[in-house]
Amino acid sequence: MSPFKGQTGLKRILNATGYSLAGMRAAFLGEAAFRQLVLLNAVLVPLSFMLHVSRVERALLIAVCLLALIVELLNSAVEAAIDRISLELHPLSKNAKDMGSAAQFVALAMIALVWAVILL
Known part of the structure; x- marks a missing residue:
């Protein structure tokens, strides 16, 4: 077990919120x-x-926008982890970063598509 996983209950929730x-x-x-x-x-x-x-359409319009934020957070986390491992150019590092970028591209395309379908 990780020493960082020792908290339970309200203390764990407060710590997680802070992180x-x-x-x-x-x-x-x-x-x-x-x-x-x-x-x-x-x-x-x-x-x-x-x-x-x-209301359902509004929820979709908002959800795709928030999804793009989530994807960007994950993409940034992948990039930070790759850079932490090594700043050396490596094909696997490039692939990981490019895939994160591709995920963000799909999320942005989904915003455009959902907004266009609902509004047009």
Whole structure:
């Protein structure tokens, strides 16, 4: 067992919340792509409430936006882990980073597709 897994109950939840907030802060301060997605969400999420769409459609419009933030957080985590291992150019490191980028591309395409389908 990991020594970092010793907490239970409310203490574990509080610790996990702190780690999550620290991760979001690190992403916001250190990742331009994350800041850009936060800005996109700051525009699109309120816009979704101004549109005459059903609740399910609104939920989808918001969900795809939040999904892109999740994908960017995971992509940034993969990149940080790869860079922590080595800054040396390696084909496997390149593949891992490229796949993270591809995942983000798909998430952004999904935003465009879902918004287009619902609005057009």
